[in-house]
Amino acid sequence: xxxxxxxxFLLLLALLLGVLAFSSLVGVVLARSVQTERGRxxxxxxNARIKAWWTMTAVFVLSVVVGPIGSxxxxxxxxxxxxxxxxxxxxTLRADHRVLLWLxxxxxxxNYILVAIQWYGLFTIFIPVYAFIGLxxxxxxxxxxxxxxxxxxxxxxxMMVTVYFVSYVPAILMIQVPGYSDAGQNFKxxxxxxxxxxxxxxxxxxxxxxxxxxxxxxxxxxxxxxEGFAGGVVLASLLGVSLYSxxxxxxxxxxxxxxxxxxxxxxGGLVMSATKRDRGVKDFGTLLPGHGGILDRIDSICFxxxxxFHLTRYFFSAS
Amino acid sequence: MIEAGLIxxxxxxxxxxVRSNGFDFEPPAQRIYYANHTSxxxxxxxxxxxxxxxxxxxxxxxxxxxxxxSPWRQYLAERVFRAVPVARQRENRDDDPLGPLEAVLxxxxxxxxxxxxxxxxxxxxxxxxxxxxxxxxKFPHVTLVPVYIDNLNRVxxxxxxxxxxxxxxxxxxxxxxxxxAEMKADFISRAHSRLEALVPT
Numbered sequence: 001x002x003x004x005x006x007x008x009f010l011l012l013l014a015l016l017l018g019v020l021a022f023s024s025l026v027g028v029v030l031a032r033s034v035q036t037e038r039g040r041x042x043x044x045x046x047n048a049r050i051k052a053w054w055t056m057t058a059v060f061v062l063s064v065v066v067g068p069i070g071s072x073x074x075x076x077x078x079x080x081x082x083x084x085x086x087x088x089x090x091x092t093l094r095a096d097h098r099v100l101l102w103l104x105x106x107x108x109x110x111n112y113i114l115v116a117i118q119w120y121g122l123f124t125i126f127i128p129v130y131a132f133i134g135l136x137x138x139x140x141x142x143x144x145x146x147x148x149x150x151x152x153x154x155x156x157x158x159m160m161v162t163v164y165f166v167s168y169v170p171a172i173l174m175i176q177v178p179g180y181s182d183a184g185q186n187f188k189x190x191x192x193x194x195x196x197x198x199x200x201x202x203x204x205x206x207x208x209x210x211x212x213x214x215x216x217x218x219x220x221x222x223x224x225x226x227e228g229f230a231g232g233v234v235l236a237s238l239l240g241v242s243l244y245s246x247x248x249x250x251x252x253x254x255x256x257x258x259x260x261x262x263x264x265x266x267x268g269g270l271v272m273s274a275t276k277r278d279r280g281v282k283d284f285g286t287l288l289p290g291h292g293g294i295l296d297r298i299d300s301i302c303f304x305x306x307x308x309f310h311l312t313r314y315f316f317s318a319s
Numbered sequence: 320m321i322e323a324g325l326i327x328x329x330x331x332x333x334x335x336x337v338r339s340n341g342f343d344f345e346p347p348a349q350r351i352y353y354a355n356h357t358s359x360x361x362x363x364x365x366x367x368x369x370x371x372x373x374x375x376x377x378x379x380x381x382x383x384x385x386x387x388x389s390p391w392r393q394y395l396a397e398r399v400f401r402a403v404p405v406a407r408q409r410e411n412r413d414d415d416p417l418g419p420l421e422a423v424l425x426x427x428x429x430x431x432x433x434x435x436x437x438x439x440x441x442x443x444x445x446x447x448x449x450x451x452x453x454x455x456x457k458f459p460h461v462t463l464v465p466v467y468i469d470n471l472n473r474v475x476x477x478x479x480x481x482x483x484x485x486x487x488x489x490x491x492x493x494x495x496x497x498x499x500a501e502m503k504a505d506f507i508s509r510a511h512s513r514l515e516a517l518v519p520t
Contacts, residue, residue, distance in 0.1 A: 080484060084332075084484040084485055084486050085486055087483070088334075088470055088485050088486035092473065094476050097473075097476055097483065100483040100485075103483075104483050105481070285486055286334075286336050287334065293486075
């Protein structure tokens, strides 16, 4: 495997493993020293999260090592599982069954096949134009007008968030940055995006737990604080700066793009929190112990991936 | 092989999240799991969630007119689920429809039973038929376990062939037994409200 001779990749891998090992160690120490009942609960949740992080990191890194098809398949599965969670929470009627069948068994696979064959032109419009119109037609053909606009809005938004936006992560592999992509280094851009977005999430959580005082959006997400937001975004942006050597960007550009990723990650989390509040639940699912469902984990990537993709493509791509 | 495949597909489609409200599969016991019936996949989902060691001896009651209507379904019902055929149509049944179920219980097996008799639209839970009472009265030592299956009618609604993936939650309540002094109507309403109590608000 060529990747295993890539020094920057190995360094990033070492960094990730180091952080995970360190977190597990902190988790063990905290579990021994915690006194109160509430503290015990927080630490148990923290340790469940860390354990799930090991699995998620392993799956993600392995999919990248396998090659482009690995990431495409992984994120297609992520979309599938996210859809499953999304539609469990958003009420659909009996008449929507065929619409959902189209979404799951036609639109999702076609979208990811377009990513796999790197057909940029059709990939970017397939869902926003063809699937958008097609699903609406199918819904009308179903013949039930009850709550038509509500139902179709829910379906369309679900398709955008869980399929289209998520598929922008493996789509990063098709960007052509001169002197970078031709050397097959795009997988490091993918690592850059996911690492910064997830680090921003984790750091916002950690800083918020340690120093959080003032809620930033009490009605939408009571656990998010101004301190956590500021600290997490700044620290994760600095992480982005320090990772500049794995990207085609300068130090400044890497920092700015990391900042955009962090802000979009926060925004994604906020929007998905609003969705969950609307449905009266705390988590989208139970797939990842400590984290909730898969949508709870990828909410920060949903918005960051398409924006990061298009900024990078517009400013750095040759074609 | 088919068993493992079916279970994998069921997990993939439904996520199969189990919420236990005071129930534990261990230690094994002779039970009648009774559930709301909203989809043909009910049998499959519930059966897939029973621990492997107990699954072999747990037999779902399956509608004879559906599961024995094609060779493929019949194969699944007999060889994979080890289901018990139950005749639903009143007019063309000449013997006791509960007979095959009683035979399973008499042999020490457990049952998966849908006391509503037919698939509802999901909500509300339909009134129970008398079958559950007759089984409980004849085998008073068997534990009754209420199971509420949430969302499955959206995965595979009535009349559809292809399922869509949606997370389903299976709420399993604490087991109970027939009280010897209990009348039929009281028992049926108690069993019904035990199941209703599992419905998430």
